[in-house]
Amino acid sequence: MTPPLYLSAPALRVPPTILKNDDVKARVAAHFTGDPDQWPLVELGIELIFGASQSELRHKELDPDARHAERAAAVAWDCLDQHGLAPEDLDLVIYAGIGRDYLEPATAMEVAARLGIERVQGMDVLSACAGQLMAVMTACGLMALELGIQSSLVCSAELMKEPVVYRLNGVDELAKHGAGLTLGDASAAWLITRTPPRGGGLRICAVESRSLPQHWALSTTPIHGRFTAHSSEMLRVLSGEESLLGAVLERLGWALESVAQVLMHQPGEAMHRRVAEVAGLRPDQAINVHGQYGNTGSVSVATALWEHLRRAPPKDGDRLVLIALGAGMTGVVIAGEWVSGAEAP
Secondary structure, three states, X not given: OXXXXXXXXXXXXXXXXXXXXXXXXXXXXXXXXXXXXXXXXHHHHHHHHHHHHOOOEEEOOOOOOOOHHHHHXXXXXXXXXXXXXXXXXXXXXXXXXXXXXXXXXXXXXHHHHHOOOOOOEEEEOOOHHHHHHHHHHHHHHHHHHOOOOOEEEEEEEEOOOHHHHHOOOOHHHHHHHHHHHHEOOEEEEEEEEOOOOOOOEEEEEEEEEEEOHHHHHHEEOOOOOOOEEOHHHHHHHHHOOOOHHHHHHHHHOOOHHHXXXXXXXXXXXXXXXXXXXXXXXXXXXXXXXHHHHOEOHHHHHHHHHHHHHHHOOOOOOOEEEEEEEEOOOEEEEEEEEEEOOOOOO
């Protein structure tokens, strides 16, 4: 029998600045260099996007010099403190963010250095908004193969720079770039351990991933370019796909009704509602925090779980399922049962 692995509750950090929808529209207006006669149509299009996504607030890092590894390391410290571990207890460090400040080395190297670690296994795992859950799955696979890995850290930070997000120069750009207006900034970290983490976590029961590479171009962020998402086409693809959640539940022998909460990626109300419908979820089974945080990319599932734990702390044995859907298109599901873990001394 495979020894159990545990996924800790995440630590979350968000920038102090909160932008409302009107603030975002003002920033788009400030960057707008298109035909002034088109601005009323652009503004109307933005309002329609906010209405469909139910976007209200998002935290934004306004410091142009903010760095991803620095933010990821800070939230990693929070996670270690929260669960009673020290940096030297880590055997594996994985950075899983979309955002990064350079192509090499792996951002995980800078994160580990900022934690004061001198020797560790480290790597980046990239899978768009599914990055953190894909990194957790990667850590689980490595820990199953290498019993010497006792504790792993997964972290990421998402800091979308203002000109990249808010530069719209015509109404025709809304279909491709408008989804970027709902993006929020955040950083999160999790631990994967061989014993229940202090403060609680999930005993991991199943992990699974599926990709549909023929749809890779539906959402892209070039190295030197702007975030693009064809949201309506992504909805169409998701609507026609067999539920990855259903496949995992069938493998575990779990009834959907037995799952206390499904923590999903948070791209917006329309996508959230459609994924929930395809999966057959009740409204109370899938918390939606997009209106409060926006789409926080790879941190999105951690954001939803952090909010859920704050609002409704689970009981031992509660079944939770984490689902991330990312550009690619890639889906990752992690299913587990909550364990309380040791109390803080």
